[in-house]
Amino acid sequence: MNSTVLHKEPIFTRSFTLNFVINFFIYLCMYLLIVIIADYTKTAFHAPDSLAGLVVGIFVVGSLIGRFITGRYVNHFGPKKILIFGLLFLVITQLLYFVPGPLWFLIFTRLMNGLATAVASTATGTIAACITPKTRKSEGISLFSLSLVLGTAIGPFFGLLLVKSFSIMLLFTICIILGIISLILSLFVHVAFDFTGKYQHPHQHNKGFSLQRFIAREAIPVAIIMLLVGLGYASILTFLQFFAEQRHLIETSSYFFICYAIASLITRPIAGRLMDEHNENIVVYPAFIALIISFVLLVFSFNPFTLLLAGITLGIGYGNLSSSMQAIAIKVSPPAKYGLATSTYFIGLDIGIGFGPSVLGMFTNTISYSNIYLLMALVSTITIVIYFVIHGRKVKHLTPN
Numbered sequence: 050m051n052s053t054v055l056h057k058e059p060i061f062t063r064s065f066t067l068n069f070v071i072n073f074f075i076y077l078c079m080y081l082l083i084v085i086i087a088d089y090t091k092t093a094f095h096a097p098d099s100l101a102g103l104v105v106g107i108f109v110v111g112s113l114i115g116r117f118i119t120g121r122y123v124n125h126f127g128p129k130k131i132l133i134f135g136l137l138f139l140v141i142t143q144l145l146y147f148v149p150g151p152l153w154f155l156i157f158t159r160l161m162n163g164l165a166t167a168v169a170s171t172a173t174g175t176i177a178a179c180i181t182p183k184t185r186k187s188e189g190i191s192l193f194s195l196s197l198v199l200g201t202a203i204g205p206f207f208g209l210l211l212v213k214s215f216s217i218m219l220l221f222t223i224c225i226i227l228g229i230i231s232l233i234l235s236l237f238v239h240v241a242f243d244f245t246g247k248y249q250h251p252h253q254h255n256k257g258f259s260l261q262r263f264i265a266r267e268a269i270p271v272a273i274i275m276l277l278v279g280l281g282y283a284s285i286l287t288f289l290q291f292f293a294e295q296r297h298l299i300e301t302s303s304y305f306f307i308c309y310a311i312a313s314l315i316t317r318p319i320a321g322r323l324m325d326e327h328n329e330n331i332v333v334y335p336a337f338i339a340l341i342i343s344f345v346l347l348v349f350s351f352n353p354f355t356l357l358l359a360g361i362t363l364g365i366g367y368g369n370l371s372s373s374m375q376a377i378a379i380k381v382s383p384p385a386k387y388g389l390a391t392s393t394y395f396i397g398l399d400i401g402i403g404f405g406p407s408v409l410g411m412f413t414n415t416i417s418y419s420n421i422y423l424l425m426a427l428v429s430t431i432t433i434v435i436y437f438v439i440h441g442r443k444v445k446h447l448t449p450n
Contacts, residue, residue, distance in 0.1 A: 058182035060189045064239045065180055071132070071231045071238075072173040073196035078143070078224040079166055080204025083108070085212045085220065086159070094152045102407075107156055108163035109403025113396060115167025117263045120392025124385060128175040132235050135169030140228040146221040167395070169231075174391035176240055178379045184325065187376040191321025194372040195314060198364075202310030206303070264396065265389035268378040270439040272397030275374050277432040279401020280408070281340065281425040282367050285347075287406040292347070292418040293356065301353040305360040312364025320369045324376060328444045332373050337433045340366030344426035348419045371398070377440065 061069075087101040096104075123131050142165045145158040174193075181189030211220060264272075293302035320332040339362045346359035375394050382390035409421060416424075 057185065060181060060185055060192055062180065063237070065177070065189070065193070067234050067238050068173050068176050068180070069193055069196045071136070071234050072170060072177075072193070073200050074227040074231045075136075075139070075166060075170050075173065076197050076200025077204045078139075078227050079108075080201050081208040081220050081224060084205040084208045085217060088212075089217050090152070090155065094155070096152060100152065104152075104156055104159055106403060106407065108159045108166075109399055111160040111163025111165075112167040112399050112403070115164040116171055116392045116396045116399065118164075119168045119171040120265075120389045121263050123172065123175055123388030123392075127240065128172045128179070128388060129235070129238055129240050132169060132172035132176065132238070133232065135165055135172055136228060136232040136235055139165040139169050140225060140232060141165075143221065143224045143228055146224075147218070167399075171388070171392050171395060174375070174395070175388040176238060178387040178391060179240055179384075185321075186379060187324035187329070187373075188318065188321030190376040190379060191317045191324070191369075191372040194375055195317055197371075198310055198313045198317070198368060202306045205306060209303075263389070264393040265378070265382050265386045267381045267383075267386065268390040268393040271374045271378040271381075272393050273439070274432060274436050275371070275394060275397035276401040277428060277435070278340070278367065278370050278374070279398045280405040281344065281429055282363075283402045283405030284409050284421055284425050285363065286402070287409065288413070288418050288421060292422075295418065296350060296356075298350065298353060298356050301356050304357060308357045308360035309364040309368065312361045313368030316365050316369055317372055320373065321376070324373065329373055329377050329380075330441055330444050332369055333436065333441065334433070336366050336369040336373065337429060337436070338366070339363075340370065341426050341429045342366070344422045344429065347422040348426075 083105065087105050090096045090101040090104045094100075119131060119135075126134075139162070142158060142162040145154075145161065148154065148158075177190060177193040178186075181193070208220060289302055289305060290299070293299050293305075320336070323331050343359050343362040343366050346355055346362060350356040350359055375391070378390040378394040379387060412421065412424075
């Protein structure tokens with residue numbers, strides 16, 4: 050027993066580290082632009098809010114298309130080839146931002162950029178699942194998903210900071226440089242896994258259309274949970290600035306996602322280890338409680354301390370739910386479906402985050418932002434029950450692959 054503890058297989062191998070850095074750069078590029086592209090659209094093209102919103106939202110449409118396609122073909126070509134192709138495609142789509150053209154061309158660029166981002170990030174997620182030691186799968190996925198957390202926290206912070214002093218063209222240039230670096234790094238990632246041989250899933254050679262070619266049936270419950278959790282996270286991404294302005298906390302709100310990232314960085318490795326040593330419920334239920342507390346704290350955020358405390362509990366709650374659900378999607382799926390499971394997980398998350406703002410936006414004219422967050426606390430409470438019914442109560446009967 051002691052030798053097993055002392056000689057754990059390492060998680061941060063060279064390939065894992067390179068894959069981590071690549072995924073961080075992918076999401077850094079995404080979130081550098083996501084916070085400033087709407088304002089750029091309104092300023093450069095004199096577009097109304099509806100079209101500016103379309104430029105932001107069309108990225109998610111492209112992402113969903115990319116998830117479906119990648120999940121279908123990742124086993125056929127292997128995740129490394131898909132990653133290289135996705136990163137090359139990503140660099141090309143980032144170059145399109147420099148091409149002068151009408152508004153429809155920017156919309157097309159965002160669509161393609163979303164598709165490329167999905168292809169590349171689904172490949173990195175699949176690689177992470179395959180190169181992480183079997184006995185430390187949940188811990189490995191939790192650590193890997195920190196690359197996404199860092200991207201989502203640092204990207205908006207520096208995006209808003211840089212655009213105040215420099216042209217948006219600098220941000221486009223940074224994204225291209227990060228894309229090229231990622232492409233070079235991907236050449237040195239090694240995936241020792243047979244995707245095209247004995248691990249092919251039974252629908253691989255079926256003729257005709259089959260939904261199971263595009264999504265992993267085993268991961269659908271996780272995708273449903275992430276859709277609902279993503280809806281809550283979208284309410285914060287979309288309305289936090291307006292909410293903070295109403296509460297005269299606009300300066301403090303700049304550090305909200307920094308607190309979120311720090312809390313995630315501290316708790317995710319612990320959560321992943323607990324999942325491997327016990328089971329996912331020991332992490333998921335406390336994370337849901339932290340998420341609910343985060344929304345309640347937002348409702349009562351009348352001072353900087355409470356707002357930042359809401360950011361910390363969001364990092365503990367949403368931060369650990371997102372990584373736990375990704376680990377669960379991998380856990381319940383056979384190795385041949387790691388790519389499909391990763392894709393299915395992100396499809397649920399993308400729908401929640403991508404279409405959440407439009408759904409919630411229909412209520413902002415009739416109810417306040419604080420009531421939106423109160424509603425999200427209720428949705429999160431209901432989601433706990435849904436999780437228990439579709440997965441949580443079955444945990445003791447599940448065994449890792």
